[in-house]
Amino acid sequence: MEIEPEKFHSSRDEVSSETAYHCSACHDDEEWSCANPIRGRAKSRSLSASPALGSTKEFRRTRSLHGPCPVTTFGPKACMLQNPKTIMHIQDPASQRLTWNKPPKSVLVIKKIRDASLLQPFKELCVYLTEENNMIVYVEKKVLEDPAIAHDENFGPVKKKFCTFSEDYDDISNQIDFIICLGGDGTLLYASSLFQGSVPPVMAFHLGSLGFLTPFNFENFQSQVTQVIEGNAALVLRSRLKVRVVKEHREKKMIQNGIEENGMVPTSLEKEVGKQIMQYQVLNEVVVDRGPSSYLSNVDVYLDGHLITTVQGDGVIVSTPTGSTAYAAAAGASMIHPNVPAIMITPICPHSLSFRPIVVPAGVELKITLSPDARNTAWVSFDGRKRQEICHGDSISITTSCYPLPSICFRDPVSDWFESLAECLHWNVRKKQNNFAVEEEEF
Numbered sequence: 001m002e003i004e005p006e007k008f009h010s011s012r013d014e015v016s017s018e019t020a021y022h023c024s025a026c027h028d029d030e031e032w033s034c035a036n037p038i039r040g041r042a043k044s045r046s047l048s049a050s051p052a053l054g055s056t057k058e059f060r061r062t063r064s065l066h067g068p069c070p071v072t073t074f075g076p077k078a079c080m081l082q083n084p085k086t087i088m089h090i091q092d093p094a095s096q097r098l099t100w101n102k103p104p105k106s107v108l109v110i111k112k113i114r115d116a117s118l119l120q121p122f123k124e125l126c127v128y129l130t131e132e133n134n135m136i137v138y139v140e141k142k143v144l145e146d147p148a149i150a151h152d153e154n155f156g157p158v159k160k161k162f163c164t165f166s167e168d169y170d171d172i173s174n175q176i177d178f179i180i181c182l183g184g185d186g187t188l189l190y191a192s193s194l195f196q197g198s199v200p201p202v203m204a205f206h207l208g209s210l211g212f213l214t215p216f217n218f219e220n221f222q223s224q225v226t227q228v229i230e231g232n233a234a235l236v237l238r239s240r241l242k243v244r245v246v247k248e249h250r251e252k253k254m255i256q257n258g259i260e261e262n263g264m265v266p267t268s269l270e271k272e273v274g275k276q277i278m279q280y281q282v283l284n285e286v287v288v289d290r291g292p293s294s295y296l297s298n299v300d301v302y303l304d305g306h307l308i309t310t311v312q313g314d315g316v317i318v319s320t321p322t323g324s325t326a327y328a329a330a331a332g333a334s335m336i337h338p339n340v341p342a343i344m345i346t347p348i349c350p351h352s353l354s355f356r357p358i359v360v361p362a363g364v365e366l367k368i369t370l371s372p373d374a375r376n377t378a379w380v381s382f383d384g385r386k387r388q389e390i391c392h393g394d395s396i397s398i399t400t401s402c403y404p405l406p407s408i409c410f411r412d413p414v415s416d417w418f419e420s421l422a423e424c425l426h427w428n429v430r431k432k433q434n435n436f437a438v439e440e441e442e443f
Contacts, residue, residue, distance in 0.1 A: 109179075122182055125182070197281075198403050201233075236413035240281050241400065295375045
């Protein structure tokens with residue numbers, strides 16, 4: 001980074017030889033002028049522009065900054081080494097707004113399955129999208145298999161316009177402009193799992209039980225959906241975890257009559273060579289636990305290749321800031337705003353009173369393996385799904401994904417989050433303390 005001098009048109013009371021300096025790495029967002037260069041930071045960097053008195057530094061900010069700039073200077077000569085692999089920038093949450101390069105034409109509607117109370121909102125929304133907005137609506141095939149939808153003759157003309165897909169079989173990642181979720185937080189987690197790469201903007205309506213991640217009410221859905229289609233909405237970028245599971249292929253252990261030790265009939269009796277690699281995008285958390293075993297779990301946790309601790313207890317939770325208000329909060333962790341770039345490590349019932357939850361920077365790589373002297377295997381799940389066993393020789397690598405989930409806000413990222421804390425989790429809700437009664441002084 002370089003500090004570039006440029007000519008500055010001074011006022012009548014200022015010397016014409018004064019120069020203005022600006023940081024080229026900040027895209028000309030900050031400018032200040034001074035008669036004599038001053039070492040260190042300006043004392044008025046957090047203040048808005050106002051005429052400087054005497055030789056005091058004048059500073060003018062063109063936008064607000066609510067976080068450290070990823071590339072900055074330290075004093076007159078030091079600067080941050082620029083890394084071409086940098087994938088994350090800290091933004092002012094208020095500046096995150098939705099816009100469209102082209103008008104959206106396709107929308108994925110995800111409805112909570114086996115919930116009769118959502119049938120009428122689902123039908124009203126689909127009619128509004130197809131007939132009034134001429135949108136292409138994608139729905140899952142299993143949604144249309146519901147008898148209340150399949151046998152509804154009035155809904156037939158709308159149903160014929162649907163595009164359908166099946167999970168794990170059809171790839172719709174390049175066909176969806178934005179997503180509408182009808183349900184609770186689990187519906188949003190399911191929508192995230194459908195997109196292993198870039199995720200379209202998600203609009204979530206609160207029609208489930210908790211609704212911490214679903215800020216919209218369905219009463220006025222027409223006007224709210226119209227605002228999103230027009231591109232008039234705030235966004236919160238919910239970071240996800242990129243998880244890579246490497247499992248060694250093992251020969252099936254057999255007993256009599258071709259039955260495995262766990263009582264299941266094997267699908268293949270051949271010994272496979274090599275390793276099996278699976279990848280997942282996780283919005284809430286990765287949970288490693290002891291499974292059905294009564295023994296403590298013993299797993300080693302590495303950070304950027306260095307062993308940081310061995311978890312002895314019921315397991316460990318690796319969560320995003322979005323997941324900090326879910327399982328991690330129930331296990332005693334702090335709650336982190338989704339705009340904070342971080343990864344949280346929370347033990348589950350650790351066999352050590354000093355094992356407290358920790359927060360590490362986003363972008364580091366965590367690796368979890370079974371300890372060599374572990375008495376039993378471990379189990380892992382991803383947002384409560386895809387649960388599988390982890391044995392000796394297997395590994396779980398976790399880092400921050402470069403594909404966040406853009407969640408559409410009802411108001412803004414800060415207001416929505418604190419309202420969810422108060423309404424859903426009853427954060428700091430208590431009976432207020434009575435004040436002292438004021439007695440009149442007697443004369």
